[in-house]
Amino acid sequence: MPESVFGVVGLFDSADALMAAIPEVRARGFRNLHAYTPYPVHGMDEALDLPKSKLGVLVFLIGSIACVAAFTFEWWTSTRAYPLMTGGKPYNGWPGWVLVMVESTILFSTLTTGIGMLFAFNKLPYFGNPMLGSEAIASVTRDRFALMAASDRGALDVAGATEALRAVGAAALEVVYEPDHARPGVGWWVRTATTIVAASAVAGFGTWWAIRAYPTIKPMVNMEVQPRLDAQRPDAFFANGRGMQRPPDGTVPRASVPILDTVPDDAGKSLMNPLPVTAAVLARGRAQFNLHCAVCHDRxxxxxxxxxxxxQAFPVDLQTGPIRAAADGYLYWVISQGIRTMPGYAADISPDDRWAVVRYIRALQRSQDAPARDLK
Ligand code: HEC
Structure with missing residues (x-):
């Protein structure tokens, strides 16, 4: 394949000479100009009339889409697909999603910047700008300033460009050709992919081997090796050889009121709600109910x-007749001990808060079936 012309390049001794030449060459009709300088030169972008990079717009666009998509996804999963009550928070708890939105925005903006810059705007994979094979580039890496009248989609008046550059005082004029292997072929992609796979395999195997071959060194073992009792493990400290000991019979944890009834119906007869019906008690009950119970029983x-x-959980509907008819002590017993498949909440909710929850359940029941006299 014949090589095509990439451009005609000429050298200048100073940045000022280069900057002065640019408008003159442009005036002669050569608008696709490339400048190569040993260091960034102020005003170069304007002189070459380079368009403002579209990268910022692209990043903003993709970043915004990622942000909105993250919000939509969170909203859909939390309110539509899986409306799970966690810690008494509302389904539509958007403050918790902000983190995901921020992370998605950053991730996709970064990817867009990297991929967009390398592939869309810098035209990779494009190895070896033809200029790198020129004579002129050696001077540019030292102290010269090069200006190239580049071909515009394969079209360039080589004689005219040479003449124009000579007229503005460029030296060492040179025609730069574009070799036809500037873009990688199938073979390059195969070699690259094989190399990546091979390198990953070597690194993975090396790590695996190193971990097996060399023992793990623990820098500090004081916490691991110390006299202590392990839960559920034998131990020589106590005579019966157990690590954990049963509390002596009849003892009660501090600040705990034991429930002596073994069935909820008995508790319904023997226990009475010690709390008054006040706004404060109901508010306390509502907080605990929404926190612990609403996840299964709903608000x-x-x-x-x-x-x-x-x-297959089937939480009992607390609005139904039997639960309305059940005594306060019965409900208190259920909350404390759990019933059938429902776990007990004695460890999580204090006795007073449990009684407050019972008061609140009554308020809930009344709210769904208010008698006419309540409306007066
Ligand atoms: C993990 C889910 C879950 C949570 C949380 C939960 N429950 Fe239940 N609850 C159930 C299930 C399931 C049943 C039905 C048990 C069965 O019939 O096997 C039930 C049954 C009940 C009953 C009916 C008992 C009866 O006599 O049938 C009451 C009252 C009750 N729950 C109150 C509460 C209260 C109050 C809370 C908060 C402290 C709470 N539950 C928290 C799942 C839950």
Missing amino acids: LGTGHPWLDSTY
């Missing part, structure tokens, strides 16, 4: 239908 106590279909 109204009606239960989540999807919990049944997905997990």
Whole structure:
């Protein structure tokens, strides 16, 4: 294949001479000019009439799309696809999504900058700008300033360009050709891919081998090797050889009121709610209910239908007749001990807060079935 002309290049002794030459060469009709200088020269972009880079616009566009997409995805998963109550937060808890939105925006903006700059705007993979094979480039890396009248889509009046550069005082004029292997072929891609795979394999195998061949050195073992009791493990310290000991019979943890009834119906008869019905008690009950119970029973106590279909959980609807009729002590017992498949919450909710939850359940029940006299 014949080589095509890449451009005609000439050398100048100073940046000023180069800058002065640019408008004159442009005036002669050569508008596709490239300048090569040993250091950045102020005003060069304007002199060459380089368009402002579109990279910023592209990054802004993709970054914005990523931000909106992250928000939409979070909104959809949290409110539509998987409306799971976590820690009593509302489904539409957007402050928690900001982090994901920020991270997505940064990630996609960075990728767009890198990929867009290298491939879209710098025209990679394009190895070896033909200028690098020229005589002139050696001077440019030292102290000369080169100006090239480059071909515009393969078209260049070589004689005219040479004449124009000579007229503005350029020296060492040279025609630079574009070798036809400037863009990589299939073979290059195969070699590159093979090299990457081989390098990954060597690194992976090397790491695997090094970990097996050399023992792990622990810099500090004081916490690992110390006299202590391990949970669920034998131990020589106590006579019965166990690490964990049962508390003596009849003892109660501090600040804990033991429930002596073994069935909830008995508790319904023997226990009474010690808390008054006040706004403060109801607010406290609501906070605890939304935090601990709403995840399964929903905020109204009606239960989540999807919990049944997905997990076969079937939380009892707290608005139904039997639960309305159940005594406060019964509910208190259920919250404390759990019932059938529902776990107990004695470890998570203090006794007073449990009673407050019972008061709040009553308020919930009344809110869904208010008698006419409540409306007066
Ligand atoms: C992990 C999910 C889950 C949480 C959280 C939960 N429950 Fe339940 N609850 C259930 C399930 C499931 C049942 C039905 C148990 C069964 O019938 O096997 C149930 C049943 C009940 C019942 C009916 C008991 C009866 O007599 O049938 C009450 C009352 C109740 N829960 C109150 C509460 C309260 C109050 C809280 C908050 C402290 C709470 N639950 C937290 C899942 C849960």
